[in-house]
Structures are given as C-alpha cells and as structure tokens.
Amino acid sequence: MSLRNALLSLLTVEPMTGYDLYKVFESSVGHVWHAPDSQIYPELKRMESEGLITGQDVQWGQRGKKRQYTITNEGIAEFKSWMNTPLEYARTRDPAHLKAAYLEWADPEAAREQMRRHIAHYQSLLKQWQERIDELEQGTNSMLAKRLKSTPRKDWDATIAFKRFTYEGLVSRAEAEIQWAERGLQLIDRLNS
Amino acid sequence: MSLRNALLSLLTVEPMTGYDLYKVFESSVGHVWHAPDSQIYPELKRMESEGLITGQDVQWGQRGKKRQYTITNEGIAEFKSWMNTPLEYARTRDPAHLKAAYLEWADPEAAREQMRRHIAHYQSLLKQWQERIDELEQGTNSMLAKRLKSTPRKDWDATIAFKRFTYEGLVSRAEAEIQWAERGLQLIDRLNS
DNA sequence: GAAAACATGTAACCGGTTACATGATTCT
DNA sequence: AGAATCATGTAACCGGTTACATGTTTTC
Numbered sequence: 001m002s003l004r005n006a007l008l009s010l011l012t013v014e015p016m017t018g019y020d021l022y023k024v025f026e027s028s029v030g031h032v033w034h035a036p037d038s039q040i041y042p043e044l045k046r047m048e049s050e051g052l053i054t055g056q057d058v059q060w061g062q063r064g065k066k067r068q069y070t071i072t073n074e075g076i077a078e079f080k081s082w083m084n085t086p087l088e089y090a091r092t093r094d095p096a097h098l099k100a101a102y103l104e105w106a107d108p109e110a111a112r113e114q115m116r117r118h119i120a121h122y123q124s125l126l127k128q129w130q131e132r133i134d135e136l137e138q139g140t141n142s143m144l145a146k147r148l149k150s151t152p153r154k155d156w157d158a159t160i161a162f163k164r165f166t167y168e169g170l171v172s173r174a175e176a177e178i179q180w181a182e183r184g185l186q187l188i189d190r191l192n193s
Numbered sequence: 194m195s196l197r198n199a200l201l202s203l204l205t206v207e208p209m210t211g212y213d214l215y216k217v218f219e220s221s222v223g224h225v226w227h228a229p230d231s232q233i234y235p236e237l238k239r240m241e242s243e244g245l246i247t248g249q250d251v252q253w254g255q256r257g258k259k260r261q262y263t264i265t266n267e268g269i270a271e272f273k274s275w276m277n278t279p280l281e282y283a284r285t286r287d288p289a290h291l292k293a294a295y296l297e298w299a300d301p302e303a304a305r306e307q308m309r310r311h312i313a314h315y316q317s318l319l320k321q322w323q324e325r326i327d328e329l330e331q332g333t334n335s336m337l338a339k340r341l342k343s344t345p346r347k348d349w350d351a352t353i354a355f356k357r358f359t360y361e362g363l364v365s366r367a368e369a370e371i372q373w374a375e376r377g378l379q380l381i382d383r384l385n386s
Numbered sequence: 387g388a389a390a391a392c393a394t395g396t397a398a399c400c401g402g403t404t405a406c407a408t409g410a411t412t413c414t
Numbered sequence: 415a416g417a418a419t420c421a422t423g424t425a426a427c428c429g430g431t432t433a434c435a436t437g438t439t440t441t442c
Contacts, residue, residue: 002286002288002291005291006291009294009295009298029291030284030285031285032285032287032290032291032294033285033286033287033288033291034284034285034286079298080298080299082292083292083295083296083298083299083303084299084300084303085303086303086306086307086310087288087289087292087307087310087311089289089310089314091223091227092223092224092225092226092227092318093195093226093227094225094226094363095195095226095280096280096282097225097359097362097363098195098198098199098222098225098226099275099276099280100355100358100359100362101202101225101355101356101359102202102276102355103276103351103355103358104348104351104352104355105202105272105273105276106273106276106277107277110276110277110278110279113279114279114280117279117280117282118280121282125285155297157384158296158297158384159297161380161384162293162294162295162296162297162380163294165293165296165376165377165380166290166293166294168373168376169290169293169370169373170287170290172369172372172373173366173369173370173373176365176366176369177362177366179365180361180362180365180366183358183361184358187354187355187358191350191351191354
C-alpha cells in the first residue's frame with residue numbers, strides 16, 4: 001500500500017495526471033520510492049474506483065486528452081490514517097549482505113568487484129540524496145515550493161524539516177554502506193596477501 | 194534467486210531436509226535472509242528437478258520418512274557462479290523513509306510512536322546481529338563449526354572473517370537507524386514546543 | 387519531417403506472504 | 415495422554431517487474 005500512499009502524498013499538492021506522477025517518481029520521490037508507469041496507471045484507476053481520487057478528462061492539443069486526478073476528502077483521510085498507523089517492518093532480506101557472508105566462495109577479484117560496485121551504488125545514491133538536501137536548503141525544489149503555497153506558514157518549518165531529516169538519514173546510511181564496503185576491500189586484500 | 198542461493202550455501206555444509214533448512218532460516222541465516230517454509234519446500238523441489246540438489250528419502254521413525262537433500266556438483270557450480278556474478282541493486286523502496294518525509298501529516302504522538310518503533314525494531318535486530326558476532330568470536334555457532342570441518346584449515350580465517358564482516362555491517366546499519374530515529378524524536382519535540 | 391516528450395495502458399511472469407491442511411514422532 | 419516438534423505441502427493473493435503496444439503533441 002505504500003505506492004498508493006506515495007501517490008496520495010503527491011496529489012495533496014495539486015491535481016496531476018498519471019504521467020505527471022510518473023515523472024515525479026522518476027525524479028524527486030523516486031529517490032525514496034520507485035514505481036514504474038505500468039504500476040502507476042492501474043493503481044490510479046483502482047484508487048479512483050475506491051473514491052480516494054477523482055479523475056477529470058482534460059483536453060490536450062486538438063485530438064488528445066489526458067486524465068487529471070484530484071485527491072478527495074476520503075483520499076486525504078486515508079493518507080492521514082496511513083501516516084498515523086505504525087509501520088509493519090518486513091523481515092530482513094538483504095542480498096548484498098547475504099552474498100558478503102559467503103565471499104570466500106568468490107574469486108578474490110570478483111569479491112573486490114562486488115565491493116567496488118557496492119561503493120559505486122551508494123555513492124550514486126549519496127549524490128542524489130545530497131542534491132535533494134541542497135535543494136531543500138536553497139528552496140529550489142518545485143514540488144516543495146508548490147506544497148508550501150498550500151501550507152499555512154506556521155507549518156513550513158515542519159514540512160521542510162521532515163524532508164531534510166529523511167534525506168539526512170538516507171545520506172548517513174549511504175555513507176555507512178560505503179565505509180563498510182571499503183573495509184571489505186581491505187579485508188579481501190589482507191586475506192590474499 | 195537469492196532464496197535458491199541461500200539454500201545452496203547451507204547445503205554446501207551437509208545434506209539437510211526442508212525442515213532442517215527452515216529451522217536454520219528461523220535462526221542464523223534468517224537474520225540476513227528470511228524465508229517461510231511454504232517457500233522453501235517448493236523451491237527445493239524445483240532445485241531437485243533442475244539437478245542442483247538430489248533428494249533421498251530417509252526413514253524417520255516406524256512409518257514416517259523425510260527427504261534429505263544433497264548438493265550436486267552442478268549446485269556447487271551454480272552457487273560459485275552466483276557468488277562471482279555482480280549483484281543487481283534494486284531501486285529504492287523504503288517505507289520508513291517515505292513516511293518520515295511526510296511526518297508533518299501525522300499527529301505528533303503518532304510520529305513519536307513511529308520513531309520509537311523504528312528504534313525498537315533496530316534494537317532488536319542489533320541484539321540478534323551482535324549475538325551472531327559473539328558466537329563467531331566464541332566459536333559457539335554450530336553451522337559454522339560444521340562448515341569449518343569440511344573447510345581446509347588455511348581457509349578458516351576467510352570463512353570466519355567474511356561472516357564477521359557481514360554482521361558488523363548490519364550492526365553499524367542498525368546503530369545508524371537508531372541514531373536517526375532518535376534525532377527524529379528530538380525534531381518532533383522541537384517542532385511541538 | 388524527425389525526434390523527444392507526453393500520454394495510457396495490457397499481459398505474462400516472478401518472488402514472496404498468508405492461510406489452510408495434514409500427519410508422524412518424540413518428549414514429558 | 416497431550417504437547418511440542420518434526421515433516422511437507424497447496425492455494426489464493428499481492429505487489430512489483432518486464433515486455434509489449436499504441437497514439438498524440440511539442441520541439442527542433
């Protein structure tokens with residue numbers, strides 16, 4: 001149900017089409033939650049049929065049209081209710097650490113490559129997340145700017161602070177993963193010397 | 194395919210039944226990779242049909258019997274091949290951080306509860322992972338003891354070191370998550386004062 | 387005129403979860 | 415005798431991935 005609530009959270013800002021939402025998933029929210037268009041369109045239909053959002057056909061060019069979705073009061077209630085419900089944590093399932101536990105079965109060079117990729121992966125995420133923090137600091141995030149327009153000024157602080165808090169958490173996670181893999185590289189070197 | 198390889202990794206130690214494997218998933222490996230019995234039994238059947246393992250019916254009591262699986266050479270080759278293949282990283286999908294980004298929508302007390310549960314969740318994992326490290330240090334892990342018996346003494350170091358490395362990574366992750374959620378609690382307090 | 391972007395889906399598949407179902411053995 | 419453990423599955427469902435499919439509009 002997280003996709004559904006990620007969509008609701010975006011629609012609290014302004015009405016959007018499936019494609020608009022897909023684009024936001026590709027950029028901002030996508031750094032916390034990924035969803036392909038093939039998942040977004042059917043989910044929007046379901047949400048409309050359940051009354052969480054309403055769709056309006058909007059003319060687009062001469063012949064084209066697109067469907068713009070607006071969140072309903074039920075949708076807002078649903079989102080708030082999700083936000084107030086404690087999260088169920090899934091059992092651990094971590095391929096990178098599973099493989100790491102048996103790295104003595106890999107060729108040393110493959111083991112090193114594994115660690116290098118782990119570093120590269122989290123460095124790329126680190127960069128993206130750091131960029132989002134920079135955007136928050138400089139006020140250059142357009143989704144946030146739109147959101148603040150419909151937010152009472154007294155709540156601006158909280159709105160920005162929680163996003164910053166989120167990305168800071170992801171940044172420190174990425175940093176920890178990079179450090180871990182670097183220790184892994186040293187370990188592989190030590191074992192093969 | 195990680196379940197399959199987790200099963201193969203365990204079967205490199207000794208032949209086991211589905212139930213044996215299920216028990217190991219409930220204890221040791223389960224702290225890195227979780228799998229329910231309803232997933233293990235069918236997967237073992239598939240693996241047998243693909244020649245990665247062979248099953249032998251073993252008498253159990255008077256009337257009962259159980260099926261014990263032995264890894265084949267193809268199974269060992271498959272596992273090594275997986276170990277030498279770089280991991281594909283899945284796109285980010287992180288419910289806890291997704292929710293954190295919109296915590297201004299939650300009631301302050303629900304937000305605090307969220308953070309407290311995050312702390313409790315990772316403290317419980319931290320304890321489990323720390324226990325595994327203690328076991329490695331004291332040599333009281335029976336799966337590892339069995340594994341070492343069939344491992345050349347010169348490779349003992351690597352076998353233990355990679356497991357320790359894995360759990361240390363998980364421990365620092367858990368510590369980072371706890372610190373993050375504690376900052377979250379402080380932030381909620383600050384915003385509501 | 388062509389390419390890029392906008393727009394919206396369907397279908398097959400895959401891994402994982404939850405619930406259901408059954409029966410034997412061993413321990414106390 | 416009863417409880418706990420050992421033992422092995424099936425079935426419905428759910429969320430997500432990948433591939434396929436199509437057409438319009440805007441930009442260069």
